[in-house]
Amino acid sequence: xxxxxxxxxxxxxxxxxxxxxxxxxxxxxxxxxxxxxxxxxxxxxxxxxxxxxxxxxxxxxxxxxxxxxxxxxxxxxxxxxxxxxxxxxxxxxxxxxxxxxxxxxxxxxxxxxxxxxxxxxxxxxxxxxxxx
Numbered sequence: 364x365x366x367x368x369x370x371x372x373x374x375x376x377x378x379x380x381x382x383x384x385x386x387x388x389x390x391x392x393x394x395x396x397x398x399x400x401x402x403x404x405x406x407x408x409x410x411x412x413x414x415x416x417x418x419x420x421x422x423x424x425x426x427x428x429x430x431x432x433x434x435x436x437x438x439x440x441x442x443x444x445x446x447x448x449x450x451x452x453x454x455x456x457x458x459x460x461x462x463x464x465x466x467x468x469x470x471x472x473x474x475x476x477x478x479x480x481x482x483x484x485x486x487x488x489x490x491x492x493x494x495x
Contacts, residue, residue, distance in 0.1 A: 364406045364407075364413065364476075366402070367403060367407065367408075367409060368402075368406050370398070370401075370406075371400075371403040374396070374398040374399040375395050375396065375399060377393055377395075377399075407468075407472065410476065411437050411440055411441050411472075413479075414433050414434065414437025415433070415434060415437050417479060418431075418433035418434040432478075433475065433479075436471055436474075439468075443464055443465075443467050444465075444468040446464045447462075447467075450465075451465075
């Protein structure tokens with residue numbers, strides 16, 4: 364996931380769907396835009412897989428709530444990402460909501476990742492409470 368985010372950050376995305384204002388709905392893709400998308404998809408695919416890997420891990424560890432939350436995050440992230448992709452491809456009923464759907468997907472994915480990181484940090488004893 365880290366490589367995907369770093370790679371996507373190195374290459375500028377192409378304008379699309381009238382954003383920024385004045386951009387035509389459809390444009391020709393550039394090499395940097397294609398690289399941005401390829402790295403993004405690599406990172407996002409890794410995040411989806413991680414959700415299900417952790418869901419299985421939690422299920423085996425006897426933590427059904429964490430397993431269900433991880434699986435739900437993986438499904439929600441994948442569905443929202445697919446919907447945003449359809450919007451960016453000019454699907455008539457979604458085109459006006461592409462940016463919102465994309466940001467919702469990223470919020471779900473990175474929110475889950477933050478939750479996992481905090482849980483693991485607490486379980487490892489790395490996050491210690493201090494006396495006030």
